[in-house]
Amino acid sequence: MNTLVGNPQEDFLVIDDVKTHFDLGSKFLTRESKGVVKAVDGVSLTIRKGEILGLVGESGCGKSTLSRTIMQLLRPTSGRIWLKGRELTALSDKQIRSERINFQMIFQDPYASLNPRMTVLDTLAEAVRTRHPELKGDELRARVAQLLRTVGLNPFQMKRYPHEFSGGQRQRVAIARALAPEPELIIADEPVSALDVSIQSQILNLLKKLTSELGLTMIFISHDLSVVRYISDRIAVMYLGKIVELGDAEAVVDHPLHIYTKALMSAIPEPDPVSERSRTRIVLEGDPPSPMAPPDGCKFWPRSPVEHDERMRHEEPPFEEHVPGHWVSKCPFCVQETQAG
Amino acid sequence: MTDHSETAVLGDKPATAAAGAPVITEEDLVEGSSLWKDAWSRLKKNKLAVGSLAVFIFICLFCVVGPFLSPYDANAQDLFAGAEGPSADHWFGTDTLGRDLMVRVMEGGRISLLVGLVATVVALAIGVIYGATAGYVGGKVDASMMRFVDLLYALPFTIFVILLMVAFGRSMWLMFVAIGCVEWLSMARIVRSGVISLKKQEFVEAAVSLGYSHRRIIIRHLIPNVLGPVIVISTLTVPAVMLLEAFLSFLGLGVQPPNASWGVLINEGQANMEIYPWLLLFPAGFFAVTLFCLNFIGDGLRDALDPKSAKD
Secondary structure: OOOOOOOOOOOOEEEEEEEEEEEOOEOOOOOOEOOEEEEEEEEEEEEOOOOEEEEEOOOOOOHHHHHHHHOOOOOOOEEEEEEOOEEHHHOOHHHHHHHHHHEEEEOOOOOOOOOOOOOHHHHHHHHHHHHOOOOOHHHHHHHHHHHHHHOOOOHHHOOOOHHHOOHHHHHHHHHHHHHOOOOOEEEEEOOOOOOOHHHHHHHHHHHHHHHHHHOOEEEEEEOOHHHHHHHOOEEEEEEOOEEEEEEEHHHHHHOOOEHHHHHHHHOOOOOOHHHHHHOOOOOOOOOOOOOOOOOOOOOOOOOOOOOOOOHHHOOOOOEEEEEOOEEEEOOOOOEOOOOOO | OHHHHOOOOOOOOHHHHHHHOOOOOHHHOOOOOOHHHHHHHHHHHOHHHHHHHHHHHHHHHHHHHHHHHOOOOOOOOOHHHOOOOOOOOOOOOEOOOOOEHHHHHHHHHHHHHHHHHHHHHHHHHHHHHHHHHHHHHOHHHHHHHHHHHHHHHHOOHHHHHHHHHHHHOOOHHHHHHHHHHHHHHHHHHHHHHHHHHHHOOHHHHHHHHOOOOHHHHHHHHHHHHHHHHHHHHHHHHHHHHHHHHHHHHHOOOOOOOOOOOHHHHHHHHHHOOOOOOHHHHHHHHHHHHHHHHHHHHHHHHHHHHOHHHOOO
């Protein structure tokens, strides 16, 4: 891929300069604006069919807003999104509804993402019928059973309620629900962060297996780099509503360019105690600035351990291809040749 | 969807893809226990609530069936038998006009319970629809709908009822309307807040992202989940309404003699309280026991439906 924004007619998912801002409204008497939260502030991406794109960043960087914008649960303030040549952002709310079976989401909290008053059978049957409204009775049940087997659950449990399952099992049900309408794109929003570490790897392996077996495309969102490194083909690093680095998973993990990515990488603990002791950490100071009042220029300058000059405090660095396929927000202070690699 | 049909795990034709799998019949399935079932089994362990329920059912049967079995008519006067204490003929005694008090307590109970039930159902219907709409739609619609509720809340209830009575004359149905008008307000607020907090839950987001219609989301996903608190509030609304009715009847604004309600009977009883105490004790006793029972049932339901809020 040689351009960041691909050809909407050919590429699978194209995101072109999407911004999602939240207007906090105006004050009661003075009509003075309370401000605008720029949760997603100009993201461009092209996602190939069949790949797993990992999206990482600190909490509050706009990962979840971006995922909900792609899902059209939130409409972007500006920018366009195409899925298989269909411009989602141009569709009306009604048109979007029939389009939704093509892209589904797996949510973070399996305790909140299933309706507690519905059996697994009801939940999945309802979702299956979005694509196959003609199915009912035994056929529908067979289909639900098949879905449950696909995600590794015992189909004889389908008449049970969510609260009768463990967290990992519930997340499997949620995955089955996302698969039920037979989507081509799945957005997984921190699907393992609410689970026990021992369950996390099971769910990760399941997601990895399903993507390759079903030919799905997935956007995998997490704040946990070790998880993203394991599952992703490519990784995008987000900071304050923008993507600061994008590239193949190995390239981003092994040869991070941006100092922010390096800091994130240095935060991954090493399993080996010897190398863990020699691990050098880049410690970032302070919290990320408020997305209501993001800094000018290179958004990273207030926290960067490398002092930025006056120009980069005001001038936004370009997002450029550093080496083929590896993009970075090219601030001369954040991206330094000597440190790369 | 061409890519999908090539995969073995999930085919494009679910019926054929599933053909290889064993057929699953209804009997094979492990039956789950719904939250309602769990709540019922918790409620059954609450002795106070179960006892209250039994007493309440007994009182209802007593009031509804009783008058058919009694040899006396509630309004038949027997001036020679005026104001006698409990006896073998008249178990609860008679009032100053010689009417059998037991039948009058039964008849009064019918009206009191009817008011409680009808006004609660009215409040429930208006409150749930109004509150769910306001909460689900949100924004300006929600704000203006709730300001209207605040406005009604601010009206002093007694003056409101007196004005209604003066304008339209005294009638029992008007009283239902007046009480219903007041009681649906809290119901609407509770349903609205429930819907707002549910709307942000991920399962509702999931329902939206599956492309379900608003109707389906409200009916299948939102309302069943606010039903718990609604049931509790309804059980607690019934005694509140009955108390209001008694209060209005006591003031002479509610049920009019010769019709009896517990409120009317208590009013009549307190007039002669010092000479004929049974005229006050029987209706007041029934009323108090009924209110106690309903409140205990409501508390029990709250603990059963939301075990997290239980005291222990």
